[in-house]
Amino acid sequence: MRTISLACSPDADDLFMMRALLEGLIDTGDYRFAITTSPTDALNQLGSGGAGPDVLALSIAHYPSVADRYQLLPHGGSMGEGYGPVVVANEPMTLAELEGIRIGVPGLTTTAYTTLRMMVDDLKPVVTPITPYRLIFDALRDGTIDAGLIIHEGRLTYEDLGLHKVVDQGEWWAAQTGGLPLPLGGNSIARHLGPEVIADVSTLLRESIAHGLEHLDEAVDWLLARNGPLDTPERVREYLWMYANQRTLEYGPEGRRGVQVFLERAASEGLIGRCEVDWAP
Numbered sequence: 001m002r003t004i005s006l007a008c009s010p011d012a013d014d015l016f017m018m019r020a021l022l023e024g025l026i027d028t029g030d031y032r033f034a035i036t037t038s039p040t041d042a043l044n045q046l047g048s049g050g051a052g053p054d055v056l057a058l059s060i061a062h063y064p065s066v067a068d069r070y071q072l073l074p075h076g077g078s079m080g081e082g083y084g085p086v087v088v089a090n091e092p093m094t095l096a097e098l099e100g101i102r103i104g105v106p107g108l109t110t111t112a113y114t115t116l117r118m119m120v121d122d123l124k125p126v127v128t129p130i131t132p133y134r135l136i137f138d139a140l141r142d143g144t145i146d147a148g149l150i151i152h153e154g155r156l157t158y159e160d161l162g163l164h165k166v167v168d169q170g171e172w173w174a175a176q177t178g179g180l181p182l183p184l185g186g187n188s189i190a191r192h193l194g195p196e197v198i199a200d201v202s203t204l205l206r207e208s209i210a211h212g213l214e215h216l217d218e219a220v221d222w223l224l225a226r227n228g229p230l231d232t233p234e235r236v237r238e239y240l241w242m243y244a245n246q247r248t249l250e251y252g253p254e255g256r257r258g259v260q261v262f263l264e265r266a267a268s269e270g271l272i273g274r275c276e277v278d279w280a281p
Helices: 012-022 040-048 058-065 111-120 135-142 154-161 169-177 195-214 217-223 233-243 252-268
Strands: 001-010 032-039 055-059 070-072 079-082 085-090 102-105 124-127 148-151 166-169 184-188
Touching: 001 012, 001 040, 001 079, 001 169, 012 032, 012 154, 012 195, 032 058, 032 148, 032 195, 040 055, 040 058, 055 058, 055 111, 055 195, 058 070, 058 111, 058 184, 058 252, 070 217, 070 233, 079 169, 085 111, 102 135, 111 169, 111 252, 135 148, 135 154, 148 154, 154 233, 169 184, 169 252, 184 195, 195 217, 217 233
Parallel strands: 001 032, 001 055, 102 124, 102 148
Antiparallel strands: 055 184, 070 184, 079 184, 085 148, 085 166
16 A cells, blocks of 8 residues: 655645545545645645655646646646636725735735736735635735735635725736636646656546546535535535636646646746646646
């Protein structure tokens, strides 16, 4: 029995992908998975350390920093199809008005932050952890920040608090690229595992995602029972429809192109290192 270490976020889309492994719902043969969770920025930093996990969920913007040690898996991506992280504020505001003000961001290694740097020249980021997820909303309420970049489940709940959308990054990206999806996060696998193990583990991870898609009702109930920030079946389904869907099962040509174009554009602006994606089988 070989143990595969796997690190992902505690957010609904990542847990959805890993549910079959966490609950023993598929046959993993000679492999067992030791799964841990951390916020997105912490996962990226984990990947930048010496000995990261065998499988790592990371921000696409951070992939160039670990590409020498990880391949990107062809499944497990969270893509914004004309939607994505949003910048919100207490009062209506334009994109131009974000210049020079304090913006709460979920970490300096995230795709959302890198995208925001493409959008705003004079950026004053205030790193605001996403755990607990309401922390950025509290910072907006008490005036610690002037606007906030919202990722994950908070993207569906900010309107409940009377906050105003300044810009949707997925909409902005689609307008910039002729409709390409915005690649936010993906799953990667350590090169040191070798071709045979990489192929085996990739197959099992894909089976876990497929199991979730084929047993959506059970997956929604399971996520609700974990008492996450989304507390109704409708909201959980909406979130999964956005970030854990058929594109998650397979990027497809358009999804892969979205990844490469994002990396090329961010690199051309000096925001990340240059990188050609090396896709695992």
